[in-house]
Amino acid sequence: MFKNYFKIAFRNLWRHRGFSFLNISGLAIGMAAAFLILLYVAFELSYDTMHSKGDRIYRVVSDLKTPSNEYKIPIVDWSALGQLEPQFPEIEATTRALDLSMVVQKGNESFLEEKSLAADSTFFKLFDFPLVKGNPKDALKKPFSIVLSETTARKYFGKKDPVGKTLKIMNKEYNATVTGVMKDIPNNSQIQADLILSISTYTEVINPELDQSWANYDPRGFMLLHAGVNPEKLVKKFNTFLQERNGDKMKEAQLQTKQGLEPLEDVYLYSKRSSSGSGHITNVYIFSVIAFFILLIASINFINLTTARSVERAKEVGIRKVIGAQKKQLALQFLGESIIICILAFLLAIGLSFLALPYFNDLAGKIVAETIFSKPNFILLLFGTAVIIGLLAGIYPALVLSSFRPVSVLKGSFSRSGKGSLLRKGLVVSQFTISIALIIGTLIIYYQMDYMRNQDLGFSKDRILVLDTGIGKSQDLIEETLKSNPNIISISKGSSVPGGGGDNRSALSTISNKQGEMQTLTLDRYTIDSEYINQFDIELMVGRNFSKNFASDSTKAMIINEKVVKLLGFSNPEEAIGSKFEQWDRKGEIIGVVKDFHTASLQEEIKPLSMVYGAKDSRLLNVKIAFANMPNTLSFLESTWNKFIPKTPFDYYFMDDFFDRQYRAEERFGNLFLNFALLAIFISCLGLLGLAAYSTIQRRREVGIRKIVGASVLGIVNLLTKEFVKLVGISFVIATPIAWYGMHKWLQGFAYRIDIEWWVFAIAGIAAMGIALLTVSFQAIKAAIANPVKSLRTE
Numbered sequence: 043m044f045k046n047y048f049k050i051a052f053r054n055l056w057r058h059r060g061f062s063f064l065n066i067s068g069l070a071i072g073m074a075a076a077f078l079i080l081l082y083v084a085f086e087l088s089y090d091t092m093h094s095k096g097d098r099i100y101r102v103v104s105d106l107k108t109p110s111n112e113y114k115i116p117i118v119d120w121s122a123l124g125q126l127e128p129q130f131p132e133i134e135a136t137t138r139a140l141d142l143s144m145v146v147q148k149g150n151e152s153f154l155e156e157k158s159l160a161a162d163s164t165f166f167k168l169f170d171f172p173l174v175k176g177n178p179k180d181a182l183k184k185p186f187s188i189v190l191s192e193t194t195a196r197k198y199f200g201k202k203d204p205v206g207k208t209l210k211i212m213n214k215e216y217n218a219t220v221t222g223v224m225k226d227i228p229n230n231s232q233i234q235a236d237l238i239l240s241i242s243t244y245t246e247v248i249n250p251e252l253d254q255s256w257a258n259y260d261p262r263g264f265m266l267l268h269a270g271v272n273p274e275k276l277v278k279k280f281n282t283f284l285q286e287r288n289g290d291k292m293k294e295a296q297l298q299t300k301q302g303l304e305p306l307e308d309v310y311l312y313s314k315r316s317s318s319g320s321g322h323i324t325n326v327y328i329f330s331v332i333a334f335f336i337l338l339i340a341s342i343n344f345i346n347l348t349t350a351r352s353v354e355r356a357k358e359v360g361i362r363k364v365i366g367a368q369k370k371q372l373a374l375q376f377l378g379e380s381i382i383i384c385i386l387a388f389l390l391a392i393g394l395s396f397l398a399l400p401y402f403n404d405l406a407g408k409i410v411a412e413t414i415f416s417k418p419n420f421i422l423l424l425f426g427t428a429v430i431i432g433l434l435a436g437i438y439p440a441l442v443l444s445s446f447r448p449v450s451v452l453k454g455s456f457s458r459s460g461k462g463s464l465l466r467k468g469l470v471v472s473q474f475t476i477s478i479a480l481i482i483g484t485l486i487i488y489y490q491m492d493y494m495r496n497q498d499l500g501f502s503k504d505r506i507l508v509l510d511t512g513i514g515k516s517q518d519l520i521e522e523t524l525k526s527n528p529n530i531i532s533i534s535k536g537s538s539v540p541g542g543g544g545d546n547r548s549a550l551s552t553i554s555n556k557q558g559e560m561q562t563l564t565l566d567r568y569t570i571d572s573e574y575i576n577q578f579d580i581e582l583m584v585g586r587n588f589s590k591n592f593a594s595d596s597t598k599a600m601i602i603n604e605k606v607v608k609l610l611g612f613s614n615p616e617e618a619i620g621s622k623f624e625q626w627d628r629k630g631e632i633i634g635v636v637k638d639f640h641t642a643s644l645q646e647e648i649k650p651l652s653m654v655y656g657a658k659d660s661r662l663l664n665v666k667i668a669f670a671n672m673p674n675t676l677s678f679l680e681s682t683w684n685k686f687i688p689k690t691p692f693d694y695y696f697m698d699d700f701f702d703r704q705y706r707a708e709e710r711f712g713n714l715f716l717n718f719a720l721l722a723i724f725i726s727c728l729g730l731l732g733l734a735a736y737s738t739i740q741r742r743r744e745v746g747i748r749k750i751v752g753a754s755v756l757g758i759v760n761l762l763t764k765e766f767v768k769l770v771g772i773s774f775v776i777a778t779p780i781a782w783y784g785m786h787k788w789l790q791g792f793a794y795r796i797d798i799e800w801w802v803f804a805i806a807g808i809a810a811m812g813i814a815l816l817t818v819s820f821q822a823i824k825a826a827i828a829n830p831v832k833s834l835r836t837e
Contacts, residue, residue, distance in 0.1 A: 065347045066387045068728040069431070072340020073391035075721050077424050078402045079333035081417060082714075085410040086326050088230045089310035093170045095266060098134075100273060100303040102263035103315055107298040110563040110609045111650060113548065116315040118263035120245075120252045122301060125287065126280050132271040137162040137169075138241055138261040139233060145690050146237070147210035148198050154691045155194070159235040160244060160261075168266045169233065175205050176222025182240040185247045186211075189222040194236040211239070213512075213689050218243075229409055232310050232320070256291055257299065257550060265303065273303045296562030297550055324788060325711055332480070332715070336722050339473040341431045343729030344387075346469045348380060348435040380436030381429055388428035392421065405717065407710045467769055470730065474773035474810060475780075477726045480719035481806040482781035483788075486798060487712045490789065493644075493796045494705055500639025501540055502579035503697040505531075508539055509663040509683070510693065516686045521663060523682045529668045529675040534577040535660035537569035540641045541701035545569075545661065551625040551652060553602075553632070556611035560622070563609060565602075565650050566641065567625070571657035575601075575636065577666055584615045585634030588655040598630025601653040604638045609650055628654060643704040644794040664697070727817045734766065734818040763818045770814045774807045781806075 093099060102123065106113040123136040142158040166178035173181065174192065181189050188209065195204045204220045211218045218239065227234055241261070245252045252258070267273065281300050285292070292298055304313055311323040395414045403409050411417065511517040517535075524530050537545045549567040552560045568574075572588045583604070588595045600623050607618045615635035622631055638648045667675050683692045782798060789795045 062383075064728050064731065065344055066383060066390065068725050069340045069344045069384065069387040069428075070390035070394060071721065071728075072336050072343075072725050073387060073424060073428065074394035074398065075718060076333040076337040076340075077391065077395050077414070077420065078398060079329050079336075079718065080420055080423075081399075081411045081414075082402075082406055083326055083330050083333070084417060084420070085230060085408070086311065086321050089321070090230070090232055090306050092228060092231065093168070093306070095168065095170075096307050097305075098267050098269065098271075099168055099306040100265045100267065101306055101309050101313075102136075102265050103302045103304055103313075104259060105300040105302060106257075106259075106564055107300075108550070108562040108564055109296055110561055113564050114315050115259060115548075116313065117259050117261060118301070119299070120255050120258050120260060122284070123263050123265070124253055125284065126265075126301075129283055130276065130280060132268055132276050134266045134268050135164045135167050136263065136265045137164040137167070138263055139165065140241060140244070140261040142239065144211055144237065144239070145213055146198075147214055147689065152689055152691045153197070154693050155237045157234050158237045158239065159233070160239045160241040162241050165238065168264055171224050171227055171233075173222045173224050175203065178222070181222035182238065183242070184219075184221075185240055185243045186216055186218045187221040187240040187243075188218045189224055189238045190220060191224055191226045191236045193226050195220075195223045216243075256288060257295065257297060259548070264306070273305075277301065277303055295550055296552070297564075321707075322791065324791065328784075328788070329714070329718075332718050332722075335476045335480070336718060336725065337427070339476055339722055339725050339729075341434070342469040342473045343725060344384070344431060345435040346729055348383075377433060377436035381432035384428040384432035384435070385425075388425055391424065391428075405710070405713055407706065470766070470769045471773050471776070473726045473729065474770050474814070475777045477719075477723045478770075478774050478777035478806055478810045479781040479784070480715075480722050481809055482777065482803060483785055484712075484716050484719045485802050485806060486785045486789070486796070487715055489802070490792065490796050491705065491709060491712050494708070494792075494794075495702070497640075497644060497794065499540070499701075500580065500637055503540070503701050505667055505669065506577070506697040507665045507667055507679070507694050508697060508700070509665065509679070510661060511663050511683075511687060512661050512690075513658060517661070517663065519686045520682055523686075524663075524665060524679070527675065527678055529671055529678075531666040531668060532573060532577045533666075534573035534664045535571040535657050536574050536662050536664060537567075537656075537660045539662060539664065539697060539700070540578070540639065541697070541704060549625050549652065551623060553606070553610060553623045554621045556613075556617065560624070561610060563606065563650060565606065565625070565652040568651065568653045569656040569659045570653050571655070571660060574664070575653075577664060580639055581637040583635045583637050585619045585632070587634060588653075594630070595633070595655040597628055599633045599655055600625065600628070600630060601634040601636060602632055603636050603648070603651040605648055605650040606652065607635055623652075625652065625654070645704075645708075645792050647793040723813060727813060730766065730814060730817045763815060766814055766818045767811065770811055774810060778803050778807075 090096060101116065102118050104113075104115050104118055104122075106115065118138070120138075123138060127133050127136045138161065140160040142160055143154065143156045144158045146153050146155050161182055163180070163183040165182055166173065173189070176189065181187060188211075190198070190204060198204065198209065199207060204223060207220050208217045209220065210216070224238075267276070284299065284301065288299070304315075309320075311321050311326060313320065392414065399411065399414055403411075415421070509520075511520055521533055521535075524533055537547075547567045548564050550562065551565050552562050555561040570588070572590055574580075575582060575587050582601075585601070588599060588601070592599070602618065604615065607615050610618060610621070612618045618632050618635055620631050623629070636651075636653070640648060641651065642649075665679070679694070680692045683690075782803075785798060789798070
């Protein structure tokens, strides 16, 4: 019996090859897309879940509040964890991690290790990054101890055991001893390092005062709590303790500090504190919904086409009933055929996923899965989904067709069900509602990305190349040599560049406000030279720039941005000129105000900024170069670098590329969204094409008669397409408010964003209507130009 079912199923598939191809390929493409998105979502949700104590590890964060502004930052004061751990038995251990970029030398070779960390000796007690060599308890205890990843160890020592061997670090100033080798850190960890240096290197040797400093924020802090500890209650207790301990310092500095705890496993997706490499739970939700919608569209297509085609088998059912087939047997046959087709689609989906995975990894910008078999439970889930879709698609023919009265069917009195037609129309509306919503979403994401890329940033970043030379005589020699090259337009020095490059610091400052009182603020701090503002085309609104002619500028002058002017209560920038300030070791007055410019992504608001003069304290050389002979200019830069800093690898970046990196995550999100939106539309069109073909075949006699009595080709095309146009119109009305609400929510994540204009919806509606018309018209025109005699004869 089952063998017979298989025969009939494959015979029907082969008889209607084109229809079967549309049906199976549409479902397979939808299942493959949903499967890949599921891999992506699972990868995003898996961040920092590899630690056995992960449910008890928290990131320690800081809230800084002055009378003028408030900062919520993902880092801690150097001394905070050392103050807290001995006082609270609820804390099992703490560790600090400082992100570094370090030059490492072995023999005559130098390497820039950009993914480096300095960490406390307790680092491996909290985090499960297994050591394959060395003792995790002692590996980071002594100053100048380093732990290498397996890949980094092979780079420096090949197959030899690196433990106990030394490497030169910090421009050969110090010898560091390898005390351990750890497995490469997984991609789904926010903590990434190829090399970990003991933090005692800094706290005991390089800067012994760090552990006793206050309000000096730099490292990330992590805390391991004992089982059963309530983190919210603990936060209240240790903030009370810190207030009692540091209250006088807070009062004197007019700075209130508080600590908070964020569960480690929630940091990547849920934290609202800025940190590089973070994801966003909203994007996970969006892609989960897209996966569901794509699978839904593919399922709708399959069910629609299967039920539409099944009515053509009414005579087959009638004959089989006459020769003794039972209702149960017929129902099982239709269900079985539907499931067999879905299993074929499942197998094709697995093949498509296998081929598409490398491209998908590139599109996502990360290795979400090495192979499609890395998550075997997902493959089982996909198989189960295929079986369920097969059951849903087979229910209609199984129940309805198996109930036909054979005599009526064979006499030709069988009429198609209005309910079946209504069901198919409802399904078409559903899938085009989803498609139109995705078109609207794609357009809004594109225009937001375009807005961010083309927004006036308030400074020029074109053709500016940044070199981190460090400070000292070598930097001065490089600068003088570079000035001799006619292709180098200008050179400036700075501690930072817009976009986060360099040494980005926040400084607790006091400035006299409109009332003449000294007001405390937390300001971003750039140390620059007299060429910096002009080179970056930053607009100086009032006052003057720094000058070498004023010796006091290096100790007693500051330039601020408009944001600071507003915080101080001045009605215009001119009023701020001459205001007194105190910042770290400097006291003086404001000499200039620059127009606000973006120092970070447009997702963040412009922050209050201070600039101080300090050419000798600025480690970055910013070199503006001409377009002409750029390869020769770069070669000249490299040879100059190697001449004066031969121990350090030549490394540079262009400002425009560096600044644009901040939008890479959003661009990848937009590209993924666009690709899957196009895929959803394509699947919808496959279904619409099949349904239009079926509808045209069903009406071929009507079309033939209309042509014989004089109907035009245009009239017939209009007749066959107007029903589908109505369905797309209904879909547009439903999709518009849904898409507006969803994208409005998404745009709230950007401090600077577009307004959602009416024309976005108009373009989406026209596009959807055009796509639907092109899809349906192909079949309609084919039917309209066919020979009417053949149409009537086949009936």
